[in-house]
Amino acid sequence: MNVQEVYGYAPLMVGAGLALVGVWAVWWVVRYVRADSMMRASIRQAVRVRWTWKRFAQMAGLAVTDRMPTALAELSNTEGKPIKPRVLVPVLKVTPDRFGVVARANCLPRVSLEEFQKAAPYIADAWRCTRVSVLPDGPGHVLIRGVRLDPLITPTRRVPTGRAPARLAAWDLGVDEYGQSVEVSLSQVPGVTVAGLPGFGKTSLINGLVCDWAPSPAMQFVGFDGKVSAAYQGDYADLVKRMFAFVGDNLEDANALFQRLVNLRETRHTAVKAQLGVKDMWAVGPCAAWPLVVVIIDEAHTYFRDHRGSDPKTKKLAALAAENARLVEDLVKKGRSVGILTVLATQKSTGDAIPTFIRDVCPVGLSFAQKTAEAAVAALGEDIRNWDDANPINLQDPAYVGVASMSHQSRPGFARIRTPYVTDADSARIAAATAHLTRDPMELLRTHGGLTLSKTIDHPGDRPKAA
Structure with a gap:
């Protein structure tokens, strides 16, 4: 192909390039117009970060001077003049979201993770962020998260979709202080504790869990609510339709239901190998x-309270509470491998509210606002004393309603999480739409695979009367 032919194709190549630029510009404008106000601000922020990055990186010490000439530079240097050294700046790829920007950068010699982390305060100022996090993103790369708005004081609402979850036993808790989604896997988890002052989000968090999981027939729920006397009262009145059993604050009814669940646990242990072909249900899910x-x-302390007194009624309540603690201990310590997950919620998860032989076996713990250091330690462990920013005693401000602290699963320390609010109307909608999926797990055991469990633990009429 001669030079004239190349020139002949030049207009076509230029036209194709301009067409691509036009398509990209139209896509960018449409994306910007369709975005809400928060997203538009983040898009503008991302553009500003890209345009100013090379200059800022050099000012912040995130650049390195390369004095070794490249082969091309040496070949093109026909006049023998000294070749100017190059200033290398990490390549930055920026993505906006509702709370700010997520940037990924490569490391350079003498510009590694440590240098990026030291520069985090400067990055926050330059990018106009309330806080910046720098984490490793694979060998030779870093992930920079900058939030323009503080996710912890930005209330969020979740509207349940009514669709079965893509991943069973995955709990979507909300977003952390950097606006990143926080998901906790509850497979192979025997128990979860949720603590916090009244009105700070415990019940809403559990409602959200039920609404997310209710559309799946692989999930069945049973409820205990220690602050009501009947199923039509309290925070779970709408969700009762999706529960195969429910009791209120009556200790005798609660004791009967706890015993029923222990019987279910024992029967499942007997049947798991025959029905599923495995010893651990989680091997198949x-x-x-x-x-x-x-x-x-919920309000777990109601069922374990140490009743003291010598009169017959108090002695009976004390015996029931002690038996309740023994039965729940059985569920938490032995129920994991047969698919029983226990979620205990209370204001203070101290030993008098949730016995330590139950609480300390639950590997996942969250705490909303607390008033005392003792309550924070009981909920999250002694290590929380070393993480003042995440300590739940600092979450008592009304702006932090719905914010919980928990041990960080991916790195040392604790994370603060903004949990989304689920309205009563949405809870009622999901419960009504999924009520037909409610099954008694014991009845499923009796009929699954045509297997008769006559030799296993069976207890006709074991369904307790709802309080």
Whole structure:
């Protein structure tokens, strides 16, 4: 191909390039117009970060001077003049979201993770962010998260979709202080504790869990609510339709239901090998015939309280509370491998509210606002004393309603999480739409695969009367 032919194709090449630029510009404008106000601000922020990055990186010490000439530079240097050294700046790729920007950069010699982390305060100022996090993003790369708005004081609402979750036993808690989604896997988890002052989000968090999981037939729920006397009262009145059993604050009814669940646990242990072909249900995962049983115990201290007194009524209550603690201990310590997950919620998860032989076996713990250091330590462990920013005693401001602290699963320390609010109307909608999926796990055991469990633990009429 001669030079004239190349020139002949030049207009076509230029036209194609301009067409691509036009398509990109139209896509960018449409994306910007369709975005809400928060997203538009983040898009503008991302553009500003890209345009100013090379200059800022050099000012912040995130650049390195390369004095070794490249081969091309040496070949093109026909006059023998000294070749100017090059200033290398990490390549930055920026993505906006509702709270700010996420940037990924490569490391250079003498510009590694440590240098990026030291420059985090300067990055926050330059990018106009309330806080910046710098984490490793694979060998030779870093992830920079900058939030323009503080996610912790930005209330969020979740509207349940009514669709079955893509991943069973995955709990979507909300977003952390950097606006990143926080998901906790509850597979192979025997128990969860949720603590915090009244009105700061415990029940809303559990409602959200039920609404997210309710559309799956592989999930079945049973409820205990220690602050009501009947199923039509309190925060779970709408969700009762999706529970195969529910009791209020009556200790006798609660004791009967706890015993029923322990019987279910024992029967499952007898049947798991025959019905599923494995010793641990999690080897195959929950299914409609063998669902994960989620035991929700709200205001747990009601059922374990140490009643003191010598009169017959008090002695009876004390005996029931002690028996309740023994039965729940059985569920938490032995229920994991047969698909029983126990969620205990209380104001203070100290030993008098949740016995330590139950609380200390639950590997996942969250705490909303607390008034005392003792309550914070009981909920999250002694290490929380070393993480003042995440300590739940600092979450008592009304702006932090719905914010919880928990041990960080991906790195040392604790994370603060903004949990989304689920309205009563949405809870009622999901419960009504999924009520037909409610099954008694014991009945499923009796009919699954045509297997008769006559030789296993069976207890006709074991369904307790709802309080």
